[in-house]
Amino acid sequence: MNFKLIFFIVFSSLILSVFLGTCLVTCCVAAIFDCDYAHIKLLNSGGIYKCEAKNFDNQQQDDEITAVDGLHKAGKTNRDVQILIIENQVCHYLPSGMGVFFPKVYHLDVKNSGLKTITSDNLKTFPKLRHLYFRNNPIESLPEGLFQYNPQLEFITLDDNKIKQVGLNIFDSLQKLISLSMERNVCVDGFALQEEPLRELIREISRNCSVVH
Numbered sequence: 001m002n003f004k005l006i007f008f009i010v011f012s013s014l015i016l017s018v019f020l021g022t023c024l025v026t027c028c029v030a031a032i033f034d035c036d037y038a039h040i041k042l043l044n045s046g047g048i049y050k051c052e053a054k055n056f057d058n059q060q061q062d063d064e065i066t067a068v069d070g071l072h073k074a075g076k077t078n079r080d081v082q083i084l085i086i087e088n089q090v091c092h093y094l095p096s097g098m099g100v101f102f103p104k105v106y107h108l109d110v111k112n113s114g115l116k117t118i119t120s121d122n123l124k125t126f127p128k129l130r131h132l133y134f135r136n137n138p139i140e141s142l143p144e145g146l147f148q149y150n151p152q153l154e155f156i157t158l159d160d161n162k163i164k165q166v167g168l169n170i171f172d173s174l175q176k177l178i179s180l181s182m183e184r185n186v187c188v189d190g191f192a193l194q195e196e197p198l199r200e201l202i203r204e205i206s207r208n209c210s211v212v213h
């Protein structure tokens, strides 16, 4: 046997495995979140800073965001972002710890991005959340305790999902809730604004969407 040939084979397979290993680690663990930043003018406010996700592709559960990328407007950082929009992206699961990068977000919009599930853990890092708009995704159930870390929620919109199950009393902790919209779902198709209609819709949801044991 040729010693040089053996050496060459061993050496090149070593290089190849190191290369593949590095590639796997960098490809699949790190999720980088890419933002288009903009100022938007809203009524009664002097401009709000927004991040709109781009090139987002998250098909795995329990991915963690390791960095946020994008060109900031002058003098701004991720700590100034108040509105976060994920629209027409691939977002089957919300990465955990997302809000850590955006501590001031009060408005979270995930629209038409294939979102399959939401958990209280996903929402835990958004303690200031007031508006949750998750429209046109294939969400099938809302687990018990979903909003336990988001007591400031005022507007919830879950229109055009596939919701057929809603955990018991998930809206009870939301003292500030003003409006709830769950139009065109499987077990519910309704919208309500303020006190009595809102209480009635929540009662109907618990009748229509409770898990039967």
Ligand SMILES: *[C@@H]1O[C@H](CO)[C@@H](O)[C@H](O)[C@H]1NC(C)=O
Pocket (backbone or CB within 6 Å): 187, 188, 189, 190, 201, 204, 205, 208
């Ligand atoms: C609850 O289910 C009933 C019967 O399927 C349906 O008529 C009603 O519209 C549902 N309520 C809501 C709020 O969707």
